[in-house]
Amino acid sequence: MPSYAEVEAGLQMPVALAMETQRAIRRLLPDPVDDDTVLRCIELAMGAPSGGNAQPWEFVVVRDPTVKHQLARLNRQAWSVYRRLGWFRIRREARLRRIVDAVQWQADHFEEIPVVVVVCRRRPVPRLWPWAEATYYGSVFPTVQNLLLAARALGLGGTLTTLPLWSMMLARRTLGLPWNVTPCAVVPLGWPRGAHGPTSRRPVEEVVHLDRFGRRLTRATDGRS
Ligand SMILES: Cc1cc2nc3c(=O)[nH]c(=O)nc-3n(C[C@H](O)[C@H](O)[C@H](O)COP(=O)(O)O)c2cc1C
Known part of the structure; x- marks a missing residue:
């Protein structure tokens, strides 16, 4: 098991490289991840913005096999329904089949994952007002993404799961x-069996609009060095 001192140098990674190679890594080794590494990830995650800088997050670091088993059961229950609902699409799209295989692997091996971080938010969800709901979740998911980026830089694999x-x-x-x-997100963390990145995403020009929806914004250069 690498110690925090051994993996810390990863934090010097260029931010663009971390972002471009931080993909969902579900196949994880059972090797332990020390508390210092997890705490550093969470500390970096807490650099995220939150409404009024309220920092309304709480992090439950799960190592206990019984608690992990309960989370694993909940994950398997939801996954067995979700997989069946998406069966038709999954059968036709090779890209989805690869994701499904990885999600299935994680469901089958959840108890072996060394550490699971559950990111929570203080206060109940405001149900009646969409704006308040956006601010509610908007004050917690930036920290989840920061956690994933910090984990990636330190060499850990992780996935945002719900x-x-x-x-x-x-x-x-x-x-x-x-x-x-x-609880807003469950992030299983561990040393990856595979490699990090690259991620596959739609071209930026396809999703960016200039002033009004539907007017494209294109760039003069290809934007990458
Ligand atoms: C709100 C949200 C919920 C997600 N829930 C799950 C989940 O329950 N299980 C899982 O394996 N992945 C989950 N994911 C991860 C997505 O499947 C993943 O981000 C997406 O496939 C892109 O993967 P990539 O970064 O490897 O390209 C979730 C992602 C988001 C943003």
Whole structure:
């Protein structure tokens, strides 16, 4: 198991390289990840913005096999339904089949994952007002992405998952969360079996609009060096 001192140099990685190679890594080794490494990831994650700088996040670091098993069960329950619902598309698209294989692998090996970080938010979800809901989740998901980027730079693999949260009640009970702390994302972390990146994304020109929806913004150069 590499110690924090051994992996720390990874944080000098150029930010663009970290972003371009931070993909969902679901196949993880069972080798332990030390507390210093996890705490450094979370510390960096907390550099994220939040509404009014409220920093409303709480992080539950799960190592206990019983708690992990409960999260694994919730993940498998949701995955078995989700996989069946998407069966038709999955059968036709090779790209989706690759993701499905990896998600299945993670579901089958969840208990072996060395550490699972559950990112939570204080206060219940505001259900009636979409703007408030956007601010609610908008104050927690930037920290999740920072966590994934920090993990990537330190050489860890991770995935943003929400399937284990299909039942808020059971997830809360599993983690011993008070009523006013909401779990928002479950991030399994570990040393990867495969390699990081690159990610595959749509071309930027396809999703960017100038002033009004539908007017394309193109660049003069290809933008990458
Ligand atoms: C809100 C959200 C929920 C997600 N939930 C899950 C999940 O439950 N299980 C999982 O394996 N991946 C989950 N993902 C990860 C996506 O599948 C992944 O980000 C996407 O396939 C892109 O993967 P890539 O970065 O490897 O290209 C989730 C991502 C987001 C943003």
